Amino acid sequence: MSLIRLYDTTLRDGTQAEDVSFLVADKIRIAQKLDELGIHYIEGGWPGSNPKDIAFFKDVKKVSLKQTKIAAFGSTRRAKTTPDKDANIRTLVQAEPDVVTIFGKTWDFHVHEALRISLEENLELIYDSLAYLKQHVAEVIYDAEHFFDGYKANPEYALKTLKAAQDAGADCIVLCDTNGGTLPYELPAILAEVKKAVSTDLGIHTHNDSECAVANSLVAVEHGIVHVQGTMNGFGERCGNANLCSIIPALRLKMGRECVNDAQLKALRSTSRYIYELANLVPNKHQAYVGNSAFAHKGGVHVSAIQRHPETYEHIRPEQVGNVTRVLVSDLSGRSNILAKAEQFSINLDSKDPITQEILENLKEMENKGFQFEGAEASFELLMRRALGTLRQFFSVIGFRVIDSRRHEDEMPLSEATIQVKVGGKIEHTAAEGSGPVNALDNALRKALEKFYPQIREMRLLDYKVRVLPAGKGTASITRVLIESGDKDGRWGTVGVSDNIIDASYQALVDALIYKLVKDLEEKKG
């Protein structure tokens, strides 16, 4: 297998994303994770552009990395100076990285419009900068900015810039699709011409503006490129950079290229998550290979097949990238989903048991009413247990009242709830305030029940979503409430549907409490 060198720029190009920024400490932790993952190069930042990046290159020397080389990013020297006098180039050398990567202009239009110098002078910029850096740094990589746009505009000149980089001794020349506008079928012909013009190792750097960044990178590899630049989770400016989380498994599992080993590949999902965490972003559940939904099956047809032969609807084994197969319930699902769920909930359910059909009917009927169990698996588990008659009556709510009032224009509304519950014959009548009627009701419910079930104190309401479902003419609109709750051991979702938002919220709240009690009881049983 031929080796493909992976070059990660999450810490540099990735932080150009609208919502991504890392502390120096985060960048160091990410560098260590990427080293464990088996990434060959980590672009740590642009020391010339900000102090944070300078600090990174100082601090990263204090941690031990197994194999990764740390690269510093910058640009070719400015016009009318020499590399040794160019501030940006000097900071690159002072950062003492293993590798320096500099970008230069390939597109004649940019040379005129952005640099405002002659085409000839730009070739000198590229040559001088690389030749100087080669004397001071072990390895030097050249990023040909806007290569593909430049080549389309003026192929001859674009290739001249690459030759200048080769003559100056660049160890690798990286073809950049800076604007992300290139389509995959355009690459083979262009790459063939490039290989005729230069013999230096070639790399690829793509952006996702056409949703083709991963595809373009893989096509490039298929046509002889040996160095691939990208970011974890595709972080990057505008639509992001090529997503290494999708490129790595394709190279390893589909294209038979050497890059990371099997054990490292198994860490792909956890590494992806780790970086979302440090960036404080919600992971994209539909992300290829590593997303929560990447191997989640909803269609009944699929599910029954999956159980016999995963390869029927899975392009790889999820375990290879540290992910798992999941089965979802919905009105599209069949008996097989129900049985799979029962197994997941460790509920004994025989496929021949007519109750299975019964549950499926309930499910379809409820989904038609507006219920949705995909975010509310706890409610679905309770639905099954009710059907099976294995759910004990922990408590019953006799009645409640919630009052929200604002007496003066400049006053904040106050919400107060009173509630009456019955637990094992005893009636508890109490009241509580809250920020809004649902919160007040939640507080009152807990207050009434904690005395009988103290474990309820461990439980917290984590998220509350309300959706008003468009209703048919004349009829009142339906409200769906999704609640996510959690305790020290986990999180669970419950759902309620009603034409009254308080009733819907009440249903979801009660399910959440009952689920907590069921869960703890099951755990006691072991």
Next chain:
Amino acid sequence: MSLIRLYDTTLRDGTQAEDVSFLVADKIRIAQKLDELGIHYIEGGWPGSNPKDIAFFKDVKKVSLKQTKIAAFGSTRRAKTTPDKDANIRTLVQAEPDVVTIFGKTWDFHVHEALRISLEENLELIYDSLAYLKQHVAEVIYDAEHFFDGYKANPEYALKTLKAAQDAGADCIVLCDTNGGTLPYELPAILAEVKKAVSTDLGIHTHNDSECAVANSLVAVEHGIVHVQGTMNGFGERCGNANLCSIIPALRLKMGRECVNDAQLKALRSTSRYIYELANLVPNKHQAYVGNSAFAHKGGVHVSAIQRHPETYEHIRPEQVGNVTRVLVSDLSGRSNILAKAEQFSINLDSKDPITQEILENLKEMENKGFQFEGAEASFELLMRRALGTLRQFFSVIGFRVIDSRRHEDEMPLSEATIQVKVGGKIEHTAAEGSGPVNALDNALRKALEKFYPQIREMRLLDYKVRVLPAGKGTASITRVLIESGDKDGRWGTVGVSDNIIDASYQALVDALIYKLVKDLEEKKG
């Protein structure tokens, strides 16, 4: 330019996504939007699989569509029966769609393992089903499930299944990458072989499990495919289907193919948003072409260049798809946004007027508090008018009280609101019931105001959304309420933010009412 036929399956394959589920009413609204966008085929559902989909085909006949053909989806007949006796095929015909699309097995492994019949018998299933449907439906499309996996496993048999479909008279044969495992460089050779074997029009249906769905679709078009299936925003099972929001602009702007016209292309972003809204999903800001960040520039180098020559860092002009360039770092961009909005609201605002800066500050401050005006432009317009002092005091709410109560276990909660408003010196004190506190408050407000402003009767609350925003450590979580209202002339969105959901809802309700009064006043002025 050669025409590419766009086939949207958001309403069928799209609803296989873990978090996507539409009511019949939503599906009809989406079908109308897609028709306006210029989509040629809309796959409305699988009538054989659930009642919701049967209802869609009944209801969609009641709305008038400009050009779109409605397709019903299903499978080939079961073994050991005839098409006219096959329940699934009969429901397809009974649904009376313009087009029927059925899928059949291509992969020998599936024929043995899933259908458990002989390879020969599977060819009969395909032939019989299509031949029968051709007699009862105007147009019949054949989806060759798992075509690419099937072809790799047994090319000869895979092509035989296509020939069976052609012999039965299929109007189009669609090659499906059902598992999404195919990589773009594999397509050209396979498509060449297919074209040797069959002469029927070919289509492509890809999934995004390798993050190559869009790329594979475009490569297929480049190699002679004339029918492209996908979903809006790439909704779909696991990692989603090919994203039409990325395919359409590439076909139109980069590949010179005819599909939608320029005016329709400009509606791409708003259509994408509309569908996210009905699915109650947060739009992906980094989405190619239509995302908020798709043309957002952060890097200082880029920004200065962009302002002189957009093409330096933008692969297309954002306006072509109804998007805009955003410059993230400079206040300048903020100012120009404000001015652009003012123009949109036909509010006279001078760029030199210091109030512009004032409005920008307010805006930033409110966004920090959790306000978001994306879906609430009416609230933003009122914010501008308040700053400019051009908003008259139509009414003021002195106070209100809402009571939700349920006195017995089997009773539905009842919501009742009392309210005190002041209009032109007069105080109105009244009460109303409602399905939930917000609805009761809404009813009471209208009842109190209708007497003074009868036009309020024309106005309806169309949608109500609640999001709980993640709270900082220790602080109470914040609730954002988005309300969409409408009358005979249009729809408008308003927003409220508070740690009390009733307060947030109250803010959005009041804004909605004020906006209605402003709107009518402006129209009177002409």
